[in-house]
Amino acid sequence: MKIFSLAVRISLGAHMTKKSIILYVEDNFDNRVLIRRVLEAEGYEVAEASNAEDALRKIQSVRPNLILMDINMPGSDGYALTARIKATPGFASVPIVAVTANVMRGDREKSLEAGCDGYIQKPIDIDILSQQIERFLARQSND
Numbered sequence: 001m002k003i004f005s006l007a008v009r010i011s012l013g014a015h016m017t018k019k020s021i022i023l024y025v026e027d028n029f030d031n032r033v034l035i036r037r038v039l040e041a042e043g044y045e046v047a048e049a050s051n052a053e054d055a056l057r058k059i060q061s062v063r064p065n066l067i068l069m070d071i072n073m074p075g076s077d078g079y080a081l082t083a084r085i086k087a088t089p090g091f092a093s094v095p096i097v098a099v100t101a102n103v104m105r106g107d108r109e110k111s112l113e114a115g116c117d118g119y120i121q122k123p124i125d126i127d128i129l130s131q132q133i134e135r136f137l138a139r140q141s142n143d
């Protein structure tokens with residue numbers, strides 16, 4: 001797995017030098033710390049938001065290339081927040097990837113309805129996270 005990750009990193013070298021900015025919206029502090037560490041090690045610039053209001057401010061200040069969106073948050077959940085971001089001028093095309101512990105049927109539909117571009121399941125598999133992110137970023141730049 002280590003060797004594979006390294007190969008992925010090298011093959012993505014050109015892209016990584018651009019230092020894509022990832023905004024991770026997540027109410028759980030420990031998750032934010034872990035995922036920040038993983039993404040920074042992979043060469044991303046990471047911004048965090050712990051709730052909807054924070055996220056709506058952060059998108060304006062950091063202009064993320066991609067948003068990782070926790071779904072289960074107190075107050076405005078990730079679905080509602082995704083819909084608000086997608087309706088914000090200038091952000092309709094920023095990929096939003098739902099992070100959900102709910103593997104119930106219907107979650108995929110709900111996240112797509114809200115405007116998410118895809119979803120990954122919790123617990124996040126840190127060995128494949130950057131591959132998953134690169135896939136969404138590549139899809140974006142090919143549009």
Ligand SMILES: [Mg+2]
Pocket residue numbers: 026027028070071072073
């Ligand atoms: Mg949460």
